Amino acid sequence: MQKIQINGAQSLIQTLVNCDVDVCFGNPGTSEMHFVAALDSAPTMRSVLCLFEGVATGAADGYGRLSGKPAATLLHLGPGLANGLANLHNARRANTPIVNIVGDHATYHLQYDALLTSDIVGFARPVSSWIHESKSAKTVAADTARAVQAARSAPGCISTLILPADTAWDEAERPADPLPHRGPEPVSAAAVEAAAALLRNGKKTALILRANALYGAGLEAAGRVQAASGARLLCDTFAPHTELGAGRVPVERIPYFAEQIVSFLEGTEQIILVGSKPPVSFFAYPGKSSWCTPKGCHLSYLAHPHEDACGALAALADTLGAPPQAAKRVPLQLPDMPSGNLTPLAIAQVMANLTPEQAIFADESATSGLALLSTMATGRPHTHLPLTGGSIGDGLPVAVGAAIAAPNRKVVCPHGDGGAAYTMQALWTMARENLDITVVIYANRSYGILNIELQRVGVQETGQKALSMLDLHNPEMNWTKIAQGMGVEASRATTAEEFADLYRSAMQQRGPRLIEAMI
């Protein structure tokens, strides 16, 4: 047999690198062995092993959200993809670009319905904007370039490319060049004029910002619009990527619960959506409205999610004759250091005092997060990546992805214990890659939100069996041991002072640390 010049697997990896996709989070199996072997054919491809696919997809979410460009995942047939779906759901809600590479049985093997055969396209469909199954090694390079192009389409999409094993080992074409991206579409002059007219009519107006309107030039442009118009600047509770803290243009965060949103928006006469959607309740509650736009309030779009919110805001600011700079800036206001009981507020106060500038918060602090958000609001400038799709277990993986995207920035991962139990395998990857992440587990031994929601949904009688389903005290997880078992340095804090000592030392070192905060 003549030696193959390049096989499909090599054409995949080299095309990914050509298309500027040079990080791969994966957990491969037999059907992906040629892809694994091909990793060494592309020296700049970084391959990160994850012990569970939900870690891989969540890491790709964090990487893509922070860097704006896709990572690849490498997943083992349908069940491997299935294990990654929940965090792909979160990524879809964040509009994170991701390229999933899913291995499959060889094309000629599928007819036998061997045990690992499944409907991979079916698994992929609910989370993917683009799905394709290559049928020949000869098309893998071209298909890969198309998958990357699709992922980079505005506002950021999930591509799933399914590669049967024989497309990996058969002879392939040369690697493909990148295809042009379909980036965010410019907003029409008419849309800008219409928004300007609204902002000049004297009515109480709020802009709800999202995507690139919440950081960098977009946020600055929003600040100019605010200065010229006096409009409120708002963002979703779970805006995927925000720049917060001192010196930034202040943006008010829409609260979580429906009745809080209604009260928060009371009196608003006009809402202008900038890459966002109308505010709605996260869940439905009996007798409460899901729709949270005030009655009679005028709703309009400056930019749809696939459009260029940043450019639209700059044009709007110019149209309004706005000053060159925002009028309002967040002041630096650090709280006193706490003492005594370890509470979510005390944790927030320590973090605000001791976290260095430009840290990245991969935040799944859940019910403990309110104190954190309000306290960190006037802390040092930082980036905030929250849980975007409501599917818990994204925070630890997002921290992995963010740390790989920004190796010179400290990553802080405040995490509820219930959610952390979902993807605790991420700790191992943090240790393996020596990522500069400090994980703080809020150890309240509870699905805290559910104790609140149980009342809110109108449950009238609660028995012992029901309450036990929300409670994690029996047995109590020991996160210090779990983290040590995964190779991560870990310790437990029971007072504010102990927490401050541990957090200070974590901020001063590099590498992964876990602090179990006994709140």
Next chain:
Amino acid sequence: MQKIQINGAQSLIQTLVNCDVDVCFGNPGTSEMHFVAALDSAPTMRSVLCLFEGVATGAADGYGRLSGKPAATLLHLGPGLANGLANLHNARRANTPIVNIVGDHATYHLQYDALLTSDIVGFARPVSSWIHESKSAKTVAADTARAVQAARSAPGCISTLILPADTAWDEAERPADPLPHRGPEPVSAAAVEAAAALLRNGKKTALILRANALYGAGLEAAGRVQAASGARLLCDTFAPHTELGAGRVPVERIPYFAEQIVSFLEGTEQIILVGSKPPVSFFAYPGKSSWCTPKGCHLSYLAHPHEDACGALAALADTLGAPPQAAKRVPLQLPDMPSGNLTPLAIAQVMANLTPEQAIFADESATSGLALLSTMATGRPHTHLPLTGGSIGDGLPVAVGAAIAAPNRKVVCPHGDGGAAYTMQALWTMARENLDITVVIYANRSYGILNIELQRVGVQETGQKALSMLDLHNPEMNWTKIAQGMGVEASRATTAEEFADLYRSAMQQRGPRLIEAMI
């Protein structure tokens, strides 16, 4: 507002109990709070909290495989179901009956596309034989009875019932009575006659058994057929539920790799399928055949998977004029106790010596499992539940479900470390429910099978990056600490003697234990 007599959630739980579904493995969220509250309305419903949905679905797999009746799962919208899909894939391959209850947003809330909204039907389709979304509380009871009926249809199916939150809290109809099951269909007399004719024609014949042909009366009938005909009795590598060990009718297990299967079946002139499918390779390999039936071998069906394999074998034995008892029985042959190095064989020798009768093996021992199967083959009588769909991370959850289905039997869970990392959260449920399970982790710090497969799929050059994707040494997981962190008593064995001491003590106590075997 008038007090509701019974709401949809209560009608669900009470209908499940009416239909003999009285165990629920779950991880509920806000949209399921009424279902949680309703648990206390049915005293005989046992509700088991799992820290990750893959544990819940895997536990339902173990429960259903052992007991033959479905457990329910309670899952939180699309992402909750998604987290459970991989083990539902395994359960589908085992023909395990399961009733998934998946909460959703209230019917009127779905239009707003709130962040947790997803295509639940899409997620469910690849693993479910039956899917339905209730649109009103009034139909929940009837829909639940239909879901249970569908799950209990032969050969055992997965039902997914999607319940919007308002179908839980609105007023409902009275609980429904069970519907008749469509059990296994009887095999026609013609099919029995045809098989009898084959068994009389003097050709070398093998029966491949599955489902209820591999335990109880079915296995006994197969033994009679063997006695009358001299045919080989075979089963799939990953037959879902087998009864093994001394006193049982011996059944040869078809090996894993394609070329081994071909050699194993060489000379076979006739294969009769009894609830099974023709043997094929698990994966495809370049240049190797996927189809493993010998050339010219005659293939026929005595019973299809939905048909009554047990009854067909009994009729076949009678038609053949078989003796009332099998001619062959597995003898009890216990190996010597090992000493020195701790190897998979030494572990198997200890297990064969010290495991009590009627133990259940929830076996995901992967590459370490060959020694176990061959050594335990002549051990004390036991039940074997292996990984059926090739998606690793089912063993620990299956052990949970088996222990709940059979509380008076010892459950042993021999597990590869790579697979155990997938669903390690199951350890917490073992502790919480004080289940009588002994977990043995084969700590080889490797995806052992992939090191074998890398060569077999024809990879010619393997670089450092590729090898690192199969290796779990950096960092080394400490399973003793992880298990202790989850509330399970755990210790490490480095020699055969240490392992024997720990295993002996585990067999003599009740409750969960983990032994980390440093092989």
